[in-house]
Amino acid sequence: MEILNRSAEEFENDQTLEAMWAMKAFEHAEIYFNILCSVDPKYLKLTPLDDVIYTIFREEFPDLRVDVIHESELKSTKEKEKWRPFCERFKECVEDYSFGTLLRADASKEYSEDNSILVTRIQFYAIELARNKEGVNDLLRKTFIPENKSV
Template identity: 45%
Template sequence: MAGFEHDLKELGVQGISSVGKALSSRAEDYVNDQHLEQSWAIMTMKYAETHFKLLQSYDATTLRLTASDDEIYSMFMEKFNNLKLELLTPDDLKSEAAKTAWREYCNYFEGKVEDFNFATLLRLDVTKEYTEENTIIVPRVQFLAIEIARNRRHMNTMHHVTS
């Protein structure tokens, strides 16, 4: 994925300063910061763009997104085997029951997957690209679980552009 250092350079001094201040503040002192929100939006969009470029450039069935792909997929299959990965709905991911199940799943990977809980854009319809209508914000490890499963089930192969 895109280098973190590169993203920081694009934020500039003011953006980095805003992020640093927000991270070092007490939760009760936290207020929405336009620079922080802009920085987050830039980083998540760059991650989504990079992900889709990977799908277009490589055979998704052989693509590894993390060193923990096997464990992420195995646990996903145990807990969410019946999830319709072709076309997800917000309720599949955000209903009270889903949030409870996903929270347990995601928290298992704390300390095992870098930025496991970082907000990440996920495509709802596997056949489409990242658009405002086709994305939902999820924790990074939830994105990874779904996209690894889609890759292994050959659902993302349609995006591979052969030369």
């Protein structure tokens, strides 16, 4: 996976690279979901800056419902203008802040093709931290059994 650390300018539309990114995003999603199903989400630490990320997220997006996310809330032109400064604020302090990461659209469901949105890593952190701190992910441990379920 050393290739993933090389500059994006070295590649055009390389399907092999795209497949590697997809695999990495899928692996991250699978691990995260299994942890959510095993541990009380309120105690999960996703980054050293969890409290800062959550506080700034809620200051900038106080009314964003995190239980069900619609892709347009993240990717419309208007929303991108709001998200871009939020994301760039973490450029120097959150590792891989802009990596493509899968987010469950509906927090009550597991990852699936229909329930996954590709977002930046910092958007994933912000929304998942809110879901964890606000109790949205609490139901997963009761609904899904980790040893019988995977992404």
